[in-house]
Amino acid sequence: MQESGSGNNTKKLILKASMELFSELGYKAASVRKIASKVGIRESALYNHFTNKEEIFTAVAATLFATPTSAKQSELSIAERAKGGKKFLFSFIVGYKLMTFDAKNERLFRILMIELLQNKTIRDSFKSEFHNNNIKMLSEAFFVMMQEDLIRSGDPKLMAMEFLSPLFYLRLQVTLMKVDGEPTTALSTQFEKHLEFFWESVAI
Amino acid sequence: MQESGSGNNTKKLILKASMELFSELGYKAASVRKIASKVGIRESALYNHFTNKEEIFTAVAATLFATPTSAKQSELSIAERAKGGKKFLFSFIVGYKLMTFDAKNERLFRILMIELLQNKTIRDSFKSEFHNNNIKMLSEAFFVMMQEDLIRSGDPKLMAMEFLSPLFYLRLQVTLMKVDGEPTTALSTQFEKHLEFFWESVAI
DNA sequence: TATAGATATGAACAACTGTTCATATAAGAA
DNA sequence: TTCTTATATGAACAGTTGTTCATATCTATA
Structure with missing residues (x-):
């Protein structure tokens, strides 16, 4: 692990940042780069945790409805x-x-x-x-x-x-x-x- | 006037096409090019009738609430x-x-x-x-x-x-x-x- | 018929989009 | 220590975005 992510919870940080950005900007405007930037990593690193943007959104939605x-x-x-x-x-x-x-x-x-x-x-x-x-x-x-x-x-x-x-x-x-x-x-x-x-x- | 537009009602055609696309895709995804394409003109021609995309949307909204x-x-x-x-x-x-x-x-x-x-x-x-x-x-x-x-x-x-x-x-x-x-x-x-x-x- | 004004075009712009890739770095297991 | 696995990076991709511009074409008026 590099900097930023304190351990194995990068995925959680991504979900947190995503939820905030999705709610502020909506799906389209909450870009992969903005999410990554908010987490403190590059956009390419996101794809180690999720296969695509849609999957991030689905995961966020799942936690919401839980x-x-x-x-x-x-x-x-x-x-x-x-x-x-x-x-x-x-x-x-x-x-x-x-x-x-x-x-x-x-x-x-x-x-x-x-x-x-x-x-x-x-x-x-x-x-x-x-x-x-x-x-x-x-x-x-x-x-x-x-x-x-x-x-x-x-x-x-x-x-x-x-x-x-x-x-x-x-x-x-x-x-x-x-x-x-x-x-x-x-x-x-x-x-x-x-x-x-x-x-x-x-x-x- | 070239083809497509039957007279001086290009503006109305733009509003019609915009409304359909906005309602189908939302503001962000209803791009200027898609709107122009639906009307049958190039995107640059839109700017003869509206100063920007926001103005198109506002105009559509106005007709809706009317x-x-x-x-x-x-x-x-x-x-x-x-x-x-x-x-x-x-x-x-x-x-x-x-x-x-x-x-x-x-x-x-x-x-x-x-x-x-x-x-x-x-x-x-x-x-x-x-x-x-x-x-x-x-x-x-x-x-x-x-x-x-x-x-x-x-x-x-x-x-x-x-x-x-x-x-x-x-x-x-x-x-x-x-x-x-x-x-x-x-x-x-x-x-x-x-x-x-x-x-x-x-x-x- | 000549001219002016409105409206069209296509090319270009800078910025942004989602995604991929080879590569580098870190941590844990052998 | 060495090897594997996970996660990071930066560059690149092919599209798309909103907007601008010089230029062309049409219509109506003089």
Whole structure:
């Protein structure tokens, strides 16, 4: 090993630098040379760790989606926790809000949105991990709440969509504001307001 | 004038070709040469109509956002039409659905999403035209509906957000499906289901 | 018909792209 | 120490990028 890389973690450094550059510039503009330069090596050295640029990006995307969506906070099953009704939804909101305002996850979301319409790998990840997991989890929760007569009956999946969509939209707004360095305090309280509105809509 | 361009509308042809390429490839990959080639001229000829690539993109974006959001369908004011309650919301949904599944507007949405996090001009347009107009319009409508005792009282802007977010999320999903050539029939009925759910949530 | 203005062309530019290659250097195993 | 393996380097490649320029050609006006 030469300088720069402190050991065998050059690969990790590449992933770190790549994630930052991809999120800042997007796939195309985050060139192999810029990535290498950020790591402190030449671009040719990158090819000892990855076969091509696409593989770097796929690896970055994989680490991004590996982040748990705030699912396993406790040992209790979703069905069990869902019996808490509004309490469960509140904890979900708190987790989602934390993700939205966390700098690292903010980058995640940026790069996701940037590549969503250009990269099929990202699209597939979004559909399975990001979207379906949340919808599936919430659907299960709403199904339980219906059985427990906490909320009015209906299609659990539809309710999951209705609950999640405004959160997603808020997250997009927050991300857009932060990109331009605008304050997001006004949006901060919107998350709880959404919960209030939603619960008033479905609670029995 | 040489061949290709049938008259003085080369500028329009450039905008048309640009829009298609921008939406397919994004800003970076839609090169000046590709645009020129699509029009049927050399890249140097483009510079007789636009000073640089950025100006082409800005012009495209301007024409995109110039499309009315289905606001002025009739001569009646929003306040007047809002008295229709669910009927008004249904007409909004129909308009939004039409936009979502219209090929041209689909492209609009794609390019918008692609550049949303990379281009400040687009971001500003999104915030003012795309977002605020809809929210403002819907807020006014919900305010009227509250006065008419058609819906429960609350923050009209919050309701507008709750009503619009799922539509936006659906639109994004449809766009993603179409990009990969997947069928969108399953999502098609979701628009009306959202209206049913929402109206049941707020109607008195 | 002569002239002016708009619009076309092709060549060139400097910079950047992803990738490959022969080669050098370092660390660990024999 | 010697040999192997991993990782670094710098140069080179063939394309592509946005932009400029002198020059040619078309159209409309005088």
